[in-house]
Amino acid sequence: MTRKTPVAVMISGRGSNMAALIEACEAPDFPAEIVLVLSNRYEAKGLKTAADAGIATEVIDYRGKGSRKAFEDAATAAIEAAGAELICLAGFMRLLTPHFVEHWRDRLINIHPSLLPAFPGLDTHERAIQTGVRISGCTVHFVRAEMDSGPIIVQAAVPVTAKDTARTLAARVLEQEHRIYPLAVALIASGKARRVGEQVIVDEDLSGLPPLVVPPTA
Numbered sequence: 001m002t003r004k005t006p007v008a009v010m011i012s013g014r015g016s017n018m019a020a021l022i023e024a025c026e027a028p029d030f031p032a033e034i035v036l037v038l039s040n041r042y043e044a045k046g047l048k049t050a051a052d053a054g055i056a057t058e059v060i061d062y063r064g065k066g067s068r069k070a071f072e073d074a075a076t077a078a079i080e081a082a083g084a085e086l087i088c089l090a091g092f093m094r095l096l097t098p099h100f101v102e103h104w105r106d107r108l109i110n111i112h113p114s115l116l117p118a119f120p121g122l123d124t125h126e127r128a129i130q131t132g133v134r135i136s137g138c139t140v141h142f143v144r145a146e147m148d149s150g151p152i153i154v155q156a157a158v159p160v161t162a163k164d165t166a167r168t169l170a171a172r173v174l175e176q177e178h179r180i181y182p183l184a185v186a187l188i189a190s191g192k193a194r195r196v197g198e199q200v201i202v203d204e205d206l207s208g209l210p211p212l213v214v215p216p217t218a
């Protein structure tokens, strides 16, 4: 087995995407390993999940640090000390400054519960239902300074039914989030996802995947 890419996961809450990444990383042939779970909130439930899995956790409570820059400098120091080469935002609920985003450019990815560029920001499922879209989904993307923007790595789509509430749609989308985040991390860690300009090209035949998972292939 070749070297595994060391990954830091940043969370603020429940951490179900983080848990999906932890589970994926347990496979011996998975090309990444989680070296740190970092939270900006002591109350984040995912911290216990990570600790129970034997993963190092750290909390940098922004509220005690005075400024956004102080938080981000402390976060960068912790992530670099852990040796992480890729950061996965997984329900991390603080806006990151352009300084942090640039420092980690192309090494910082996020998952968002919509088919970006549709519905960036909060309350995605409510807005998707109100807009009347028939298809929604989720996106893993490289992070750029503008919120919920950046080169798209993988997306998955799900149907929106007439009976859906934000809660039922969120659950359907979350199931796909848990599939595509590990997929995106594996593609990056194995060097199979290349950023070309502001697009990501995947050098792997993914035609075996269910049809609604649609990363671009070379």
Ligand code: GRF
Binding pocket: 011, 013, 014, 015, 016, 017, 018, 090, 091, 092, 111, 112, 113, 174, 177
């Ligand atoms: C997910 O829906 C993710 O797409 C969004 O925040 C939510 C986090 O959920 N960015 P969890 O903490 O991973 O369970």
